[in-house]
Amino acid sequence: MEENGDHENVLSDPFDPEFDDSHNDTINTDEEEPPLEPRFKYERLKGEDTMTFMKTATFTSIDLHDKFIAVGTATGLIYILDHNGYGDFNSVPPLKPHRCAVSKVKFDETGSYVLSCANDSKLVVSGVGNDKLCCTVNIQVMPKSVYFAPDFIRQQSGHCFIMGERNLMLYEKKLFQYKAMTLYSGSERDGFIHCCSWNDNFIAFTNDTGTRVYERGPEKIITSVQASHDVDRVRSSRSPPKHMWMPDNNLVIGWADTVTILKIRDDHGVRRGEVHHIFHVSMFICGISYIPESIGKHMELFLVGLQLEGEDFDDCASMISTVTTLTAMESSATPILKTCVIRPLGLKEYELQSEDVIENIRLSHHTLPYMIHGLGIPYLDTYFILTTKQIILAVPYGPVDNIKWKLKYKLYEEAFETAKIYADLLAKTELSQKKVGRLIIEGYLDGKRARAAAYWLPKICGESKEEWEWAVDKFEEAKVCTLLAEVLPDVKPTLDAASYEKVLLACLFNNPELFRRLVQTWSPDLYMTNTIIDRTQWRIQQISKSGEIKDIEKTEKILLESLAHLYLYERKYESALKILMSCQDRQIFNVIDKHQLFDLVKDQITDLMHIDSELALRLLLNNADSVEPSFVMEKIGRQPKLQLAYLTKLMSRNEGMEFADKAVQLYAEYEPRKLLPFLRKNANYNVNKARKLCADKKMVEETIYLLAKCGNHYDAVKMMVREYGNIEKVIAYCKDQNDPDLWIHLLGVVAEFPSHFSQLIIEASNCLDPLLIMDKLPIDVDIPNLSEALEKLLTDYTNHAELKQCCYESQLADVTALSKGLLSSAARATEVNMFTKCSLCDQIINNSTHETGKKFTEIKVFKCGHIFHMSCTSSESFKADRRQSIEEGICIACSDKMDKNNV
Known part of the structure; x- marks a missing residue:
């Protein structure tokens, strides 16, 4: 069994001066988790005020029809009332079929007749506006239960009904009297048949040995279900069983604390019963019905029962240990009237859907289960509970009741969803979708859950301007307007300026960073910028004077940046730029570009460079028409690195070529690695000045490049040999120049470095005459690997000579072959x-x-x-x-x- 909690439902009393229908329920504030949601509300019948007998009579039995209520009393009277408790006693006067308390009363299917029994040994069929089939049957025993046949009123049906005492008797009308037939004979130890019922061809009856189902036609008992509780301790006379037939021949038996669900199956014409569910509940069952929408896979049962106050038990075992005999219920413990809705799960398991304790009813300490009756008309969603002094109507919770309960237990999301579903139905009530939304917001704010309230605003307010403005006022009262910054709409709908100003001012004093973000993102058309500017200026002055904030400088900077944006909205560009410049805010560049304000800051180029040199340079280049490069170079004359960055950007656009020499000087001083690429790419600088500068700074590669650019290859080669010490670079340079004289010069230079001469001999062999190379060999100098180099030189020369000769011979052979072909072609005859x-x-x-x-x-x-x-x-x-x-x-x-x- 699964249970989640209890719910106490206070019975509405419209005659109580302190009664308030909007507060039907009481809650235990100590519980963190809400109880189960109630399914019903309970109220006395409206006719109780006008029907005087209801204030004095003692009720003993009840039955329902979809048109009437039949109530039996201790004086032997039966009152026929409508479902509101009103009766027309002029048309249908109270029936007086018995001289003692009415034990059982039953309607036929049409509501035309009432069958009753009492301890006066009479079975009486009374008419309700009809007396054709009225009769009285005197018997020798005191009947305990009665029931009409389903087709009682139909002609040729025999007008049958059944009576249960120790035996189950069938009474069938024969001409002028009823004839009795015994369907079941019980012994003294079997006890009385306190409950019987008739559905289709099946008659169910229960005594102390269990429940049996008798089938008409075959005239036999087809199934029997034994009691699952201790019948000796819980006697049927004190806690009688209850039957209820559901669709598809499902029989529900409620007895003591046990619920049994029996299904009659038809296996190839053979009827038999199967127990699908059997479980225990924590009360003595006094009535049973079902929820019509739940028939099928998710069947739900509606139970009415009694429980002793302070005696809480979950199953039959704990019940037996707590209540040894039902006479113990006549002690000082107060009986509690309860209802619950359960959903069967497995054979012995169920899920508790709701559980209500009905208070404010007059139950004596001697109230026993047989004194309480609960029954209903499921398809009308109507359920009645009868005590000895009151008739209680159980009405399913409607949308209004459901929303009230959910709001009471702060189930705001569920309450709002219900209000949305029934929006049209609740539109003109006190719990319309709009009013429920407001109650939710107020509930969150009262519960110090302002963030949750803010989260709900878009769902609740939607596109309603009125609701959003109401919410802003509520948040202002709670002093949590800053939370609206994330959810307040700026379109669809657009609110009054006052609403946005309230949020901005709240952020101004409590969250400066959020204030700055709102100023930057919200359109200035939403609020009065002059008002916000004045308040921002006042706040900055207040912070500076009072020193109430720890990080004053940071806060002042944030507010100044916000003020600058407000000035921009007001087109006070000079004031805005002044603030942004003083705050070193990089957004100043976006402002200058967006509003074309370069003319206002061109005299402050140096300050812009300090904020962000990259963006400042980009700004200068984008506005090159507005300022001469010479003016910029003059302004940043004391900042050579900024000059270099500016010239780099400028020359990347093929501009500022007049500053090429200056660029060379700056590169050599601050970016030497970029000098050589610059020298190779540009041609507007003075080569001689650049060469002298590079030579003074001992920049070898740059000097060599500039020497070569001047055409001074000899000095370039000489410098390369001496500085690099790597003959391969020198050889590669000479190959690029393709100048034989340069090779000869190189031989002379390398002669001073014998270690490189052998490699040079090999490389120059393809470019110079070997005899010339041999002539340049230094005398009396030990040259490493000379023999191998000379051997390679001679071999290469020999191969070159042989290749040249072979090419000559091949060319000569080709000329000869072509000449012969030409002559042969010329000598050919034409036909x-x-x-x-x-x-x-x-x-x-x-x-x-x-x-x-x-x-x-x-x-x-x-x-x-x-x-x-x-x-x-x-x-x-x-x-x-x-x-x-x-x-x-x-x-x-x-x-x-x-x-x-x-x-």
């Missing part, structure tokens, strides 16, 4: 046969005359295979240059083809 045609007129060469009668005499034959009539080339339409080409031995057909291919 002329009877089908050969002129390449100009396309007529056969051997024809003596043309179609026009023109005679052909001479022909011109080319080695390419083209043949021409000379008479065709001498015609007036033939161009002179083409005729000249043929006479000179040039085939014009091949020439035309070649020209066409070129095109």
Whole structure:
């Protein structure tokens, strides 16, 4: 079993002057976790005030119909009332079928008749506005239970009903009287049948040995369920069983502290019962019903019961140990009337959905379970509880009750969701979605949970301007307006300026950083900037004078930056720039760019450089038209590093070439690594000055580069040899120059360094005559690896000579082969046969005359295979240059083809 807590539900008393319907519930403030949510509220019937008998009568039994309530009393009267407790006794007067207390009363399915029994040994069928089937059956025993057949009123049905005492008897009308038939015979030890019920063809009845189900038709008992509690201790006369039939032939049996759910199954025409659930609850069951929406997988049962005050038990074992006999309930312990909604889970497990304790009812210390009756009409969501003096109506919680309870236990999220779901229904009530939202916000603020309240504002206020402004006022009263900064909308809706000003001023005095962020992000159209400027200035002065803040400088800087933005909104640019400059705020550059304020700060370039040199340089370059480079260089004359940075940016845009010499000087002084790339990239500096500067600073690579740039390769090579000590770089330099004289000069220089001469011999062998190299060999100097170098030199020279000779011979052979081919081609004959045609007129060469009668005499034959009539080339339409080409031995057909291919 799973339980989460109890809920005490105070019965509403409209006649109590202190009664307030809005406070139905009491809570235990010591509990951190709220109790289970109630499912019902409890109230007396409205007719209690006008029906005088209800104030004096002692009620003993009750039954429900979807139209009426039948209430039996200790005086033998039966009152027929509507569901509100009103009765029309002129039309349907109180029935008086018995001379003693009415034990049981039952409606038929149509509500036309009432069946009752009492200890006067009578079974009485009384009519409700109908007397056709009214009758009285005298018996020899005192009946304990009665029930109508489902088709009692139908003709030809026999108008049957059943009665339970020790035996279960069926009474069927035969002509003018009822005939009794015994369906079950019980012995004395079996006890009385205190409960019986009839559904379809199934009759269920319970005595001390258990519950049996009898099937009409086969006329036999199809199943039996034994009691799971100690019947000897909990006698049926004091805690009688209760039956309830649910759809699909499900029978629920409530007896003592046990609930049993039995399902009648049909296996190929054979009916049998199966116990699906059997479990114990912590009270003596006095009534049972179900929640109609829960039928199926999540079935829920509504139970009414009694429990002794201070005696809390969870199962049957603890109940037996606490209450040894039911007579103990007649002690000084006060009985408690309870209801609960449970959901069966497994065979012996259930989940408690809600649990209510009904207070403010008159229960004596001698109240026993058989004196309480609970039953309902599930499909009408109507449930009644009968005590000896009162009739209580259990009404399911509506949206209003549900929201009130959730608000009471601070279940704000659930309350608001319920209000949203039933927004249309609750629109004109005191718990509309709008009012519930306000109650939630006030609840959080009263509970010192302002952050939670702020979190809920967007959901509750939505796009309602009125609600947002109300919330701002509430947060201001609670002095937590700073929390609104994250949630307050600036569009959809846009609030009055006063709302935004309240938040800004709260942040100004309590959270300067948040104030600055709001000033920077909120549109100035949302509030009166003049008001905020005045308050900000006053706050800065106050901080400076009072010294109330630990980090005064930091706070002042934050507020000054905020003030600068406010000045910008007011277009007071000079004041804003002055503040940003004094605060060394890098945002000044964005402000200058955005509002085109460079003219206001061009005289303060040095100060801008101190704030951020990179951004300052970018600013200067973007506004190059507004300020001359010479002016900038003059302003930052005492800051060479800034000059260098400025010139670097300037020259990257191919500007400021007049400061090239100055750039060389600054690079050499402060960025020597970048000097050589600058020298190579730029050509506007004085080479000689740069060379002298680099030489004075002993910058070898730069000096060598500048020497080479001046054309002084000899000195460059000499310096490279002496400074580098690495002959490979020198050799590479000489190869780039491709100057034989430079190689000779290099040989002379390297002669002073014998260790490099051997390598130079090898490298220069491809560029100089070996004899010239040999001539430059130093005399009387020990040169390492000389023999190997000379051997390599001679080998390379020999290979070079052989390669040259081979190339000459190969070229000569190629010329010879081509000449022979040309001569052979020239000696080849050109075939002329009877089908050969002129390449100009396309007529056969051997024809003596043309179609026009023109005679052909001479022909011109080319080695390419083209043949021409000379008479065709001498015609007036033939161009002179083409005729000249043929006479000179040039085939014009091949020439035309070649020209066409070129095109």
